[in-house]
Each structure stands twice: as structure tokens, then as C-alpha cells.
Amino acid sequence: MPELPEIEIVKQSLYKNIKFKKIKKIIVKNRNLRFKLASNFKNILNNKKIVNISRFSKYIIINLENSYFCIFHLGMSGTIHIVKKNNKNLITNVSFYNSPLIPKKHNHIEFFFNNLKVIYNDPRRFGFFKIFSSQRKLFNYFNRYGPEPFDKKFNINYLKKKLKGKSKNIKNYLLDQKFVSGIGNIYANEILFFCKINPSLESKKLSLENYKKLIYYSKYILISAIKKGGSTIKNFTNTNGKLGSFQKNFNVYQRENLKCLIKNCCGIIKKKKISNRSTFYCNMCQK
DNA sequence: AAGAGGCCCTGATAGC
DNA sequence: TGCTATCAGGGCCTCT
Incomplete structure (x- = not known):
């Protein structure tokens, strides 16, 4: 679904809502994506503070306090939903690139924070998550990609x-x-x-x-x-x-x-x- | 080695 | 109504 501009919008929203927040709980409902979700996915992310959120190309990059990096790609049909708690009820109209309602099917992962949760939904499963244990490994992965159009190297x-x-x-x-x-x-x-x-x-x-x-x-x-x-x-x-x-x-x-x-x-x-x-x-x- | 094509999936819609 | 075919914002892998 998304190209660079759409991912940039998602990044800005995540940045605003979950930067410096601690992941309190993760529920994995379906590990099947483009690449199967890593078996240690929950262990690495759970109870960690998010230090930064950025973007490269069509990837969102989540920088964790343990110096691990989690990146994800939305493929063709991936969407991110931010669900905020309002008194006792969840508000469901805060979402990115999907209907204002939380989808019922294909919610693969839920990340819980203090006052909100973030849902990763992906019907076609072309999206994926990857984890890197250091910045060097992350850079190494992105090395395969050409520059963004904004990059001076694109001359x-x-x-x-x-x-x-x-x-x-x-x-x-x-x-x-x-x-x-x-x-x-x-x-x-x-x-x-x-x-x-x-x-x-x-x-x-x-x-x-x-x-x-x-x-x-x-x-x-x-x-x-x-x-x-x-x-x-x-x-x-x-x-x-x-x-x-x-x-x-x-x-x-x-x-x-x-x-x-x-x-x-x-x-x-x-x-x-x-x-x-x-x-x-x-x-x-x-x- | 470059380039074309298949394939991974589900869901919405068009046409019969 | 219900079937089938086609299409969808991506990218990796294989084959020639």
C-alpha cells in the first residue's frame, strides 16, 4: 500500500505517540508475514523503552533502549492503528491508513503502552518485521538499497x-x-x-x-x-x-x-x- | 550480468 | 445470487 510519503506520515504519528514510551506488553496473534516473525521477537521488545523512531525508504525504524533495532515494512496492505484509552473505553478513530474502525481480521501484533496500544494489521502478509542487535547490522541491511531521492547521492x-x-x-x-x-x-x-x-x-x-x-x-x-x-x-x-x-x-x-x-x-x-x-x-x- | 516473469497472500469489484 | 477473473500502493527469487 504505502510508498515513502505514506510511511513518513506513519512515522510522524508513531513518533508523536510512542517515542520515549515503554512497551508494556506484546500480543502476537499471527507470526505469518512475508518472513515469519522471529521467535525471540517478544523477548527482545518486551518491557523496553523506545528511544527513537525514524524512517528509511519504506521502512519504519524503532530504536530500543537496549540498542536493538526493530524495523518493519507494510508491504502492500499493512496498516498501523493507534488505539487510545479514553476513560474506560478505547477510542478507535485514531488510526493510520485504514478505516477509522479497528479491523477485525488480520491483526498480527499488538503493542501495549501505558495509555494506548499500537496494532499491526496486514491482510496480504507482504509486510514484515526484522530485528538487528546493533546499528552496524542495521546499516548493513540498508546497504543493499539505493539513495532516497532527497539524498545528495541521487545526483x-x-x-x-x-x-x-x-x-x-x-x-x-x-x-x-x-x-x-x-x-x-x-x-x-x-x-x-x-x-x-x-x-x-x-x-x-x-x-x-x-x-x-x-x-x-x-x-x-x-x-x-x-x-x-x-x-x-x-x-x-x-x-x-x-x-x-x-x-x-x-x-x-x-x-x-x-x-x-x-x-x-x-x-x-x-x-x-x-x-x-x-x-x-x-x-x-x-x- | 541484466532483465523479465513468477510468486508470495487476501479482499474488493466487475462481468457473466 | 453466485460463480470466475482481474486487480491492488511491494519486493524477493529464479530462470534465461
């Missing part, structure tokens, strides 16, 4: 080096986390629209001007999405029960057969499959 020389002579299309590169991390299918489509680059274009055919646009617009789109609270496709709400609104700004994603929104462009948004992922583009601006 013209880097693009040149990586894309020179490559026949793979540019959209697949944007989705390739080893090339650049944090971009998913929605934002890859939107970024290429702003760059006026056809998603099927072989990467070796990109011009210097294209490189500059890719660097500029990948930052621009992700930041705009974060400012709007992320994209909300299925009535998902964020931290305060509010809907993210970036989906109202989609130019191509899910706009098949509609008119291009660029003034004076008479193009139509087309849909095609690239590597089995839906791809949307304007047949005029992105020739």
Missing part, C-alpha cells in the same frame, strides 16, 4: 553511472529500490508525467535534461505528497483520523481515458502494463 553523476547503456525502461528503474529507494507505483507514474518522459523509454536514451528533471521532480512529488498527508485510495485515514489528500492531485494514476490536465494539451491518459504493474501516461506530453 546527475549517479544517474549517468547507473543508467548509461541500460536497456531497462526508466519506470522499472524508478521502482527498483536498489537504484532509488522509496518510490512505488503511484509516484513513479506521477514523477514521469511531470518529467514528460515516456515510462517505456529505454534508460540509455535519457538526456541530461531528463536526468535533471528526474532528480528535481522525484523530490518535488514526494514532498508534495507528504505535505498533503500522503495518498488515500481506499478510505484510509491518517494519524488524526484525517484522510490524506494527494490522490486529488494525481495527474495520471487511475486516470485512464481521461484528458491530460496540462493546459492546451489535447492528450489522453493511457494505461498499459509494464512488468505487470499498471502504468499511466499522457499520449501527447510523454511521447
